[in-house]
Amino acid sequence: DAKTTQPPSMDCAEGRAANLPCNHSTISGNEYVYWYRQIHSQGPQYIIHGLKNNETNEMASLIITEDRKSSTLILPHATLRDTAVYYCIVRGATGGGNKLTFGTGTQLKVEL
Amino acid sequence: DGGITQSPKYLFRKEGQNVTLSCEQNLNHDAMYWYRQDPGQGLRLIYYSQIVNDFQKGDIAEGYSVSREKKESFPLTVTSAQKNPTAFYLCASSKSTAGTSKMNTEAFFGQGTRLTVV
Numbered sequence: 001d002a003k004t005t006q007p008p009s010m011d012c013a014e015g016r017a018a019n020l021p022c023n024h025s026t027i028s029g030n031e032y033v034y035w036y037r038q039i040h041s042q043g044p045q046y047i048i049h050g051l052k053n054n055e056t057n058e059m060a061s062l063i064i065t066e067d068r069k070s071s072t073l074i075l076p077h078a079t080l081r082d083t084a085v086y087y088c089i090v091r092g093a094t095g096g097g098n099k100l101t102f103g104t105g106t107q108l109k110v111e112l
Numbered sequence: 113d114g115g116i117t118q119s120p121k122y123l124f125r126k127e128g129q130n131v132t133l134s135c136e137q138n139l140n141h142d143a144m145y146w147y148r149q150d151p152g153q154g155l156r157l158i159y160y161s162q163i164v165n166d167f168q169k170g171d172i173a174e175g176y177s178v179s180r181e182k183k184e185s186f187p188l189t190v191t192s193a194q195k196n197p198t199a200f201y202l203c204a205s206s207k208s209t210a211g212t213s214k215m216n217t218e219a220f221f222g223q224g225t226r227l228t229v230v
Binding site: 044100103105 | 204
């Protein structure tokens with residue numbers, strides 16, 4: 001699986017958009033970008049994933065650059081409950097892609 | 113309800129004893145995973161299994177063993193050979209990614225087992 005690089009921490013004011021970047025410059029053509037988040041002492045929760053097109057669901061939007069070497073997770077109106085560690089992962093669609101490797105993530109702190 | 117269950121939530125053991133952590137899922141997922149998380153750190157992959165009766169070492173498999181005799185179950189044994197067993201252990205499952213395109217292959221996580229070895 002391709003390696004990802006994320007900033008260790010970010011702050012965001014409640015009600016504002018939180019934009020979390022991720023670099024994955026060695027991503028290969030069949031690898032998807034996945035985002036999870038982990039609230040303290042709980043299991044990680046799936047947020048969104050995509051291949052090359054931008055994606056949106058009820059939780060967030062995912063913007064993937066045209067060269068696919070980086071992506072941004074957008075929480076449009078962050079709340080205090082969005083405070084968590086956010087993990088960006090790339091994962092293949094072939095048999096070996098079942099391996100799911102996490103990095104250290106970005107600690108997002110949403111403040112009043 | 114469908115989901116993935118880890119038990120127990122908290123576990124205490126004496127040093128030198130083997131201990132087995134339970135992970136059960138009723139999501140009909142082929143792939144299952146075990147991770148370890150230490151304070152302030154990310155998740156590190158211990159073992160994963162893509163199908164029944166098959167499993168592969170992750171990045172930190174030494175001192176651990178697993179079995180996958182049933183699709184629903186993927187127990188993890190922390191052996192006495194594991195030098196620093198005290199940690200938060202997370203189990204996950206997902207559909208196989210093989211041959212997928214847009215179908216959801218996200219992983220679902222249990223709530224974790226916090227193991228303390230004294």
